[in-house]
Amino acid sequence: MIDPSLVANNVIDGVLMGLLYSLVALGLALVFGVMDIINFAHGDFVMIAAYLSWLLAMAFWLDPSIIAVITVPVFFLIGVAVYKLVIEPILGAEPLIQIAVTVGLGYVFQNVALGIWKAEPKSFPNPWFNFSIDLGPVTLTVAKLMAAAISLISLYLVHYLLTNTKFGLAIRATSANREVAPLMGINVRKVYAITFGLGIALTALGASLYMSWGQTNPYLGQSFSLLSWVIVAMGGLGGVVGVLYSGLIVGILEALGTTFFTASARLAVVYIAFFLLLWFRPRGLFARR
């Protein structure tokens, strides 16, 4: 028999993690939706940002989640620079070239991390919020609760940017028709640069929050990439709300995988559920028609 309070705890953990996954996946969804480029290095930006969070946390002896105030703007600028140097030259190129370039970028990141920090995991030894509180039968980790709340707020802010600001309208117009957007006076290259910067800034926020309890290694990006792809494929067409729901579903599935099978089966459970979903709804959860 499986203990119901264990299930409840894991599901809550899944919801909290799901919100963090949504945050990271939103960056991928924005870049894909607006620029039609699949950034295969997306998760590796999370990994590099996790190392930067760890380094700065060690240097200032502050919790990594606080370090987000540095990593987020820095990664926004890194995102803009990577856009200019790496992405802009391959806009409109063959998909195979785009895949090769972004996969290659992720590979470079992994090898840089491996070269500098070796394969051994790094975590901040003095986290501030990595403790639990008991609420009746369930136990909550404060760091995860905080990460989930900040993720949710950030999802809302991005949603607000997209739906209630002039620049957000430019982003959505560009996403709808990048050929025609310039005829409105929209500078599409600028929209691309800022969208990519924003997408990368979100990976940094996710990474800094995650490091307030988690640990990083050079391969951390792989699971973040996989989960982000699944989330975007499932809900990407539904905008920010679609990403939010899909992230929650993925987080809960992962938690149930851990509960009923083993921790190492969690990604397999997510994937099997994903295949089943594609079987019934090949265009994702939020496809029209």
Place this chain on the structure above:
Amino acid sequence: MAETMLELKNVEAGYGEFRVLHGINLRVDKGEIVALVGPNGAGKTTTLRTILRMTTLYNGEIRFKGKDIRHLPTHKIVEEGVTMVPEGRGIFNPLTVYENLVAGAYTKKAQEKMDDTLEFVFSLFPRLKERRNQIAGTLSGGEAQMLAIARAIMSRPEVLMFDEPSLGLAPKIVLEVFDTVVKLRDEANMTILIVEQHVKNSLEIADRAYVMEMGQIVLEGEGKALLNDERLKKAYLII
């Protein structure tokens, strides 16, 4: 003499290595309606796109009110006061009608005048006002064309170019589109360059027209005069 708004001199342009335009000379004066007609594949769309720097320019001059605009990016040319209602309309389908219009007024200059312009386009197309909160992708073909025109007006262009605005529309709506083009010149002070396959209709409203074939201008003259030109009559079966 009226001010020259657009002037193309010996323009050679195309897509990458593929040359389409072989030395185009074309002029549009203030307050004119100028038609550009010719068979499919002649390079009419390419000409309009070249003015907006959406092709590869190999040679020639392009001036807007005397200013060289060859090296401005598309969005800057729109800021200067030239835009286009593109072939196939290019509506932002997932956005609402209203959002499409607001997007049209993206430049600073256009944004300042947005309320007035909105009032004007809603008076021109009351249907769009009724449907302002509807998702643009759900509009009928005629409504979508009205939206494309309205959206272009929102940027307050001095020169408005139309690329086959009547394509795929019912005959009655085609006439409305031509009426609108004339209204924009007469009531909104716009200068018009229009590409059309309805050769007769467009020559009737045009002050002047250019006939294009295989990337070159083969004939030019006053709209009404061309309407009676024997060569053109034969080529386009104008009755």
